[in-house]
């Protein structure tokens with residue numbers, strides 16, 4: 001390509017701004033799509049704190065424009081709107097969102113869809129201010145058409161850890177199992193991730209959730225030690241407040257439908273019983289209802 005590649009971040013919140021920051025610093029032409037007070041703040045500057053301390057001027061806009069590659073970094077309940085705005089506007093779309101189903105929604109509107117899972121961590125501390133909380137790795141894989149190698153090249157040039165994998169669907173489900181176990185419990189009990197392992201009664205429930213998820217993955221043809229995986233992640237991220245807990249504390253919707261909701265839906269399709277996950281789904285829905293209506 002003779003001209004500079006144009007990269008777009010659709011949903012310039014915590015993780016989108018972090019990715020966009022690294023990509024712009026590497027010399028790419030980056031557009032950040034945001035809304036409301038976040039857009040107003042980003043039109044002045046993007047500030048990164050935490051592991052980095054820097055401020056940059058960015059091209060922040062309200063609506064999607066034409067781009068070579070677009071990262072979709074909205075919460076999963078906003079993916080449909082993102083897909084509609086991106087139709088005919090981007091050669092490749094890549095999602096690093098948590099949850100199941102985002103890639104399939106994007107597939108309806110864009111020809112080349114790259115699935116992704118990231119363990120980079122970022123929090124929005126104020127409008128236009130993002131705390132870079134943890135270095136991680138991003139796994140990518142072609143979902144529809146091609147694009148994973150192009151996206152990986154962009155992230156590599158941006159100095160980020162990235163790996164293209166054969167089976168991105170498996171990676172997405174593994175992350176969903178971690179989120180389905182840690183996120184609802186931390187949100188319902190309002191505790192940091194480490195408490196899931198530390199409090200015996202809670203760990204018993206976590207084990208039940210993880211074992212049900214393991215059965216669903218088994219029925220899908222994937223072997224996984226879900227209990228050990230969850231124990232490892234909860235221990236490593238012991239001081240984190242999970243994204244679902246943060247959503248509840250901010251009085252916002254959660255991604256429960258794209259996480260536990262999708263696991264329960266897949267379980268029904270495959271004839272697997274998931275009573276504890278169903279309970280978590282109902283309780284978090286109830287919690288959302290109570291905070292959104294108060």
Ligand SMILES: NC(=O)C1=CN([C@@H]2O[C@H](COP(=O)(O)OP(=O)(O)OC[C@H]3O[C@@H](n4cnc5c(N)ncnc54)[C@H](OP(=O)(O)O)[C@@H]3O)[C@@H](O)[C@H]2O)C=CC1
Nearest residue numbers: 011012013014015033034035073074075078097098121122
């Ligand atoms: N933060 C992290 O460390 C990680 C996040 N993820 C995943 O990445 C995704 C994004 O998470 P995160 O960055 O934390 O979430 P944020 O809420 O911080 O960011 C999403 C942003 O997208 C904006 N947005 C939504 N719809 C539109 C639209 N139509 N036009 C313009 N802007 C829009 C939101 O605006 P508004 O606030 O007005 O809704 C918000 O600013 C989630 O799926 C999450 O699970 C995965 C790994 C790590």
Ligand SMILES: CC(C)(CO)C(=O)C(=O)O
Nearest residue numbers: 182237240241242243244
């Ligand atoms: C891995 C974990 C649980 C880390 O907090 C996460 O992805 C989240 O909070 O959504």
